[in-house]
Amino acid sequence: xxxxxxxxxxxxxxxxxxxxxxxxxxxxxxxxxxxxxxxxxxxxxxxxxxxxxxxxxxxxxxxxxxxxxxxxxxxxxxxxxxxxxxxxxxxxxxxxxxxxxxxxxxxxxxxxxxxxxxxxxxxxxxxxxxxxxxxxxxxxxxxxxxxxxxxxxxxxxxxxxxxxxxxxxxxxxxxxxxxxxxxxxxxxxxxxxxxxxxxxxxxxxxxxxxxxxxxxxxxxxxxxxxxxxxxxxxxxxxxxxxxxxxxxxxxxxxxxxxxxxxxxxxxxxxxxxxx
Amino acid sequence: xxxxxxxxxxxxxxxxxxxxxxxxxxxxxxxxxxxxxxxxxxxxxxxxxxxxxxxxxxxxxxxxxxxxxxxxxxxxxxxxxxxxxxxxxxxxxxxxxxxxxxxxxxxxxxxxxxxxxxxxxxxxxxxxxxxxxxxxxxxxxxxxxxxxxxxxxxxxxxxxxxxxxxxxxxxxxxxxxxxxxxxxxxxxxxxxxxxxxxxxxxxxxxxxxxxxxxxxxxxxxxxxxxxxxxxxxxxxxxxxxxxxxxxxxxxxxxxxxxxxxxxxxxxxxxxxxxx
DNA sequence: ACCTGAACACCGTTCAAGT
DNA sequence: ACCTGAACACCGTTCAAGT
Numbered sequence: 001x002x003x004x005x006x007x008x009x010x011x012x013x014x015x016x017x018x019x020x021x022x023x024x025x026x027x028x029x030x031x032x033x034x035x036x037x038x039x040x041x042x043x044x045x046x047x048x049x050x051x052x053x054x055x056x057x058x059x060x061x062x063x064x065x066x067x068x069x070x071x072x073x074x075x076x077x078x079x080x081x082x083x084x085x086x087x088x089x090x091x092x093x094x095x096x097x098x099x100x101x102x103x104x105x106x107x108x109x110x111x112x113x114x115x116x117x118x119x120x121x122x123x124x125x126x127x128x129x130x131x132x133x134x135x136x137x138x139x140x141x142x143x144x145x146x147x148x149x150x151x152x153x154x155x156x157x158x159x160x161x162x163x164x165x166x167x168x169x170x171x172x173x174x175x176x177x178x179x180x181x182x183x184x185x186x187x188x189x190x191x192x193x194x195x196x197x198x199x200x201x202x203x204x205x206x207x208x209x210x211x212x213x214x215x216x217x218x219x220x221x222x223x224x225x226x227x228x229x230x231x232x233x234x235x236x237x238x239x240x241x242x243x244x245x246x247x248x249x250x251x252x253x254x255x256x257x258x259x260x261x262x263x264x265x266x267x268x269x270x271x272x273x274x275x
Numbered sequence: 276x277x278x279x280x281x282x283x284x285x286x287x288x289x290x291x292x293x294x295x296x297x298x299x300x301x302x303x304x305x306x307x308x309x310x311x312x313x314x315x316x317x318x319x320x321x322x323x324x325x326x327x328x329x330x331x332x333x334x335x336x337x338x339x340x341x342x343x344x345x346x347x348x349x350x351x352x353x354x355x356x357x358x359x360x361x362x363x364x365x366x367x368x369x370x371x372x373x374x375x376x377x378x379x380x381x382x383x384x385x386x387x388x389x390x391x392x393x394x395x396x397x398x399x400x401x402x403x404x405x406x407x408x409x410x411x412x413x414x415x416x417x418x419x420x421x422x423x424x425x426x427x428x429x430x431x432x433x434x435x436x437x438x439x440x441x442x443x444x445x446x447x448x449x450x451x452x453x454x455x456x457x458x459x460x461x462x463x464x465x466x467x468x469x470x471x472x473x474x475x476x477x478x479x480x481x482x483x484x485x486x487x488x489x490x491x492x493x494x495x496x497x498x499x500x501x502x503x504x505x506x507x508x509x510x511x512x513x514x515x516x517x518x519x520x521x522x523x524x525x526x527x528x529x530x531x532x533x534x535x536x537x538x539x540x541x542x543x544x545x546x547x548x549x550x
Numbered sequence: 551a552c553c554t555g556a557a558c559a560c561c562g563t564t565c566a567a568g569t
Numbered sequence: 570a571c572c573t574g575a576a577c578a579c580c581g582t583t584c585a586a587g588t
Contacts, residue, residue: 098581235456242438556585562578
């Protein structure tokens with residue numbers, strides 16, 4: 001019982017908070033009479049699929065993904081998930097152990113079936129396909145993408161099938177048994193590395209002023225101090241990491257992604273040949 | 276005024292919550308008499324540097340880094356930072372705009388001076404050095420590492436010097452001007468990609484039972500269904516992404532990291548030569 | 551077995567008021 | 570200019586009690 005005190009991550013509420021003008025707009029399902037903030041689950045399923053459907057982990061995960069897609073990782077709360085399913089928060093706890101447990105399940109559901117079938121493509125093309133499909137999934141659920149990295153410590157639920165296939169293809173590519181763990185790690189890191197950055201969400205949901213701010217800062221860069229940067233800044237604006245104000249959903253980084261993949265494939269060819 | 280409703284990310288409280296046995300232990304600075312939860316800032320600086328020092332953004336950032344290092348990203352709260360500085364939460368808001376603003380500053384402070392001097396090393400070695408130094412910083416502040424990816428959308432404060440140097444070295448490496456943005460993105464993604472995964476924190480702070488759980492799941496993997504995985508599982512245990520129960524601070528992935536770097540360098544050599 | 555209803559101990563953020 | 574003190578509207582999680 002180490003009692004290591006854990007707490008919370010909160011982010012960006014930006015609450016208008018002027019005596020509830022916002023809350024009144026959004027929480028349509030709140031009791032109109034009672035001033036106490038009771039959830040009022042009313043008749044099952046506010047907008048979920050089947051109205052009388054039983055509450056299952058699967059339905060919870062689906063609702064959670066919808067929530068995250070719509071409101072972002074920041075806008076995600078167990079209470080809202082419960083609300084959208086028309087149940088009390090505590091009901092969710094019968095099916096999931098904790099908030100993190102739910103998020104792990106979300107990642108699992110999202111990442112299922114990224115690995116293509118084996119034995120049909122040359123290994124180079126197989127990896128190209130793997131990386132593309134992973135990116136595609138992340139592009140469709142950009143707010144989930146941010147989670148993926150975090151869940152990659154130990155998540156045995158994350159399809160053993162995928163791991164098995166990656167190892168199989170690596171061996172087919174001529175990888176030594178002694179170096180297979182290293183190469184597997186290289187593959188995983190390559191698979192999620194670029195895309196998690198590409199789809200990292202903007203810190204604010206006010207892209208207008210943000211773009212202006214950044215452009216102002218860009219102008220302030222002394223051309224004498226940073227000549228190379230100053231020269232390439234126009235080409236980089238909103239197209240390069242750090243120097244952009246939109247993420248990959250609005251400003252995709254296609255050519256950079258393919259460059260990244262080609263570097264990885266070419267590098268793997270070299271390293272595999274060398275050993 | 277789109278009024279897009281934002282909320283919060285909370286994580287894993289695991290609150291003991293049995294009538295405050297935990298709280299009594301940790302919050303030593305709480306008023307012993309008054310039952311109301313007043314912060315009792317008392318005489319400046321609970322444990323910060325100079326006792327009478329003025330509250331500056333710099334001191335706040337330093338305190339925040341300490342907090343994050345000790346309690347993790349999950350255990351981070353503005354209120355605790357304020358507490359450790361002996362001030363009221365609202366006082367912090369005079370110096371930082373928001374919680375995310377503070378976190379961005381934390382990343383900035385952590386990542387300052389990762390880029391080595393230019394013109395002293397062959398470009399391959401320069402990039403090796405850059406990647407290693409970035410990893411080293413992340414290893415020292417693993418909980419900050421998780422943040423880095425998220426802050427990479429647009430953070431103009433993130434040292435223009437670094438960007439300038441990367442571009443300079445790329446040109447020295449013979450990169451075409453037309454492809455420099457792509458290659459820059461490849462470099463950034465490579466720089467943070469592996470390490471953010473390597474130092475992603477474990478979902479629980481109870482590694483004992485976690486390891487047991489995973490090992491149990493590993494045993495359950497049908498050798499007939501996933502033969503390649505089953506064969507390599509012993510070699511992968513706690514040394515490969517997904518199949519590990521400790522992160523890079525306790526179980527470093529040195530050889531995989533160097534493999535990753537060598538793949539990247541070799542790949543860049545190929546791609547730069549091809550163009 | 552599964553869910554309600556209410557509580558507990560936290561949050562981030564705002565805002566008047568003090569100095 | 571900088572901070573206090575208190576409030577507001579949220580959280581995740583627990584726990585008895587209902588069915």
